[in-house]
Amino acid sequence: MxxxxxxxxxxxxxxxxxxxxxxxxxxxxxxxxxxxxxxxxxxxTVMGFGGAFTEAAAYTLSQISKEKRMEIIESYFHPVHGLAYSLGRTHIHSCDFSLGNYTYVEDDEELRTFSIERDHQYVIPFIKDAVKTRKENLTILSSPWSPPAWMKTNNEMNNGGKLLPEYQSAWALYYSKYIKAMEEAGIPIWGVTVQNEPDATQIWDSCRYTAEEERDFVRDYLGPTLEKEGLDHKKIVIWDHNRDIAYERAKTVLSDPEAAKYIWGTGIHWYVSEEFENLTKIHNDFPDKHIMFTEGCIEGGVQLGAWHTGERYGRNIIGDLNNWLEGWIDWNLVLNEQGGPNHVGNYCDAPIIVDTKKEQVHYNSSYYYIGHFSKYIKPNAVxxxxxxxxxxxxxxxxxxxxxxxxxxxxxxxxxxxxxxxxxxxxxxxxxxxxxxxxxxxx
Missing domain, CATH: 2.60.40.1180 (Golgi alpha-mannosidase II)
Incomplete structure (x- = not known):
């Protein structure tokens, strides 16, 4: 041996x-x-590893030569020469790593004007080239950062606010329309999260839910709507936020059997805390549910050549996997030399940074650290x-x-x-x- x-x-x-x-x-x-x-x-059993197809990442790739663009896509998605990524994440209309706030409808309560046309410019071609490189579909999770402004208490997509009660039904239908539109474009969607970071008021696209509000929205609107639309096989992931209070949030939602029957599991981010044991608490109380890492990145802009950034990835991946995590999704796959574009200046680092002015591709330590897991731990590994x-x-x-x-x-x-x-x-x-x-x- x-x-x-x-x-x-x-x-x-x-x-x-x-x-x-x-x-x-x-x-x-x-x-x-x-x-x-x-x-x-x-x-x-693990599903695999992956990253997020943000508009910022896709736009950045559009600013360089086709050869460099494909080099980066292969570096992530090629099953042998790349990191063998099998998972992906998309944002349901805009997030902070978009070129600006946007939605898929005009002021249209019946959602008749719903169209993902904007995503056909940058995001969808990026996903399709990744799939072509992998030679197999990706498992894609999709998350909203905010409902349209007119559905919210603060009448804007940014700065928190809440979903107005009278629009809960329309908002639930919005997820369904997104899934169907993406699948018509040739991109199967595996599941959705209810809300990206529902416990944070951000200066970018954001919307707050208490645990009880998230539970009730899934139980009374999102779950039944996906079922009615023939999408009950799509997964619903709750929380989609930090580990620190993940157990308390999950317990509130999953303890309601009528809500829990629609829910696949809990999504985790790494900001604030490395309390990996909270994942085991969720698993122990709800062993039939699943746990997925849905976002993490190095905040504060680009840190070319830094080593501690890769070690943060390694430490977090090991800590989560040893506490029942099943899938791991990084944030932006690639960003520009500034750590954007980001429409509110919330610049971050990414495993691959592209200097769009010099057309140089930089592979950060985090890229290699992730690869030590994703290249060798295959989907369905135990x-x-x-x-x-x-x-x-x-x-x-x-x-x-x-x-x-x-x-x-x-x-x-x-x-x-x-x-x-x-x-x-x-x-x-x-x-x-x-x-x-x-x-x-x-």
């Missing part, structure tokens, strides 16, 4: 670098700290038990459908670490340099 070692190491040129094969030998008695893998103890004796190392382990075992190990420390990877009665020695991430494929 042999294992392939792949590493990304700070201060070197190693980026998803194949470091050769590691031989397994009969396990001795004095081998130092052990990392023991137990395939017989199994947990959740998390398996690991036990680690080394306090500095962060670990997660999976078994793919082809029975290959994937162990991802991150060392955030300034010192190198070593362990013996133990599987059944055999072991192999592995070195983990400081500030590195490693994938071992057995």
């Amino acid at each position: 042999d294992a392939k070692l792949i590493q990304t190491i700070k201060g070197t040129n190693d980026r998803l670098a194949e470091k050769g094969m590691l031989p397994f030998k009969e396990k001795g008695t004095k081998e130092g700290p052990a990392l023991k893998i137990t395939p017989g103890e199994r947990y959740q 998390r398996i038990k690991h036990e680690i004796e080394h306090p500095a190392l962060q670990v997660v382990a999976f078994q793919n459908e082809d029975d290959s075992i994937v162990v991802v190990v991150m060392n955030e420390m300034d010192e190198a670490a070593q362990t013996n990877l133990v599987l059944e009665d055999q072991a192999c020695h592995v070195d983990f340099p400081s500030h590195s991430i490693s994938t071992v494929v057995i």
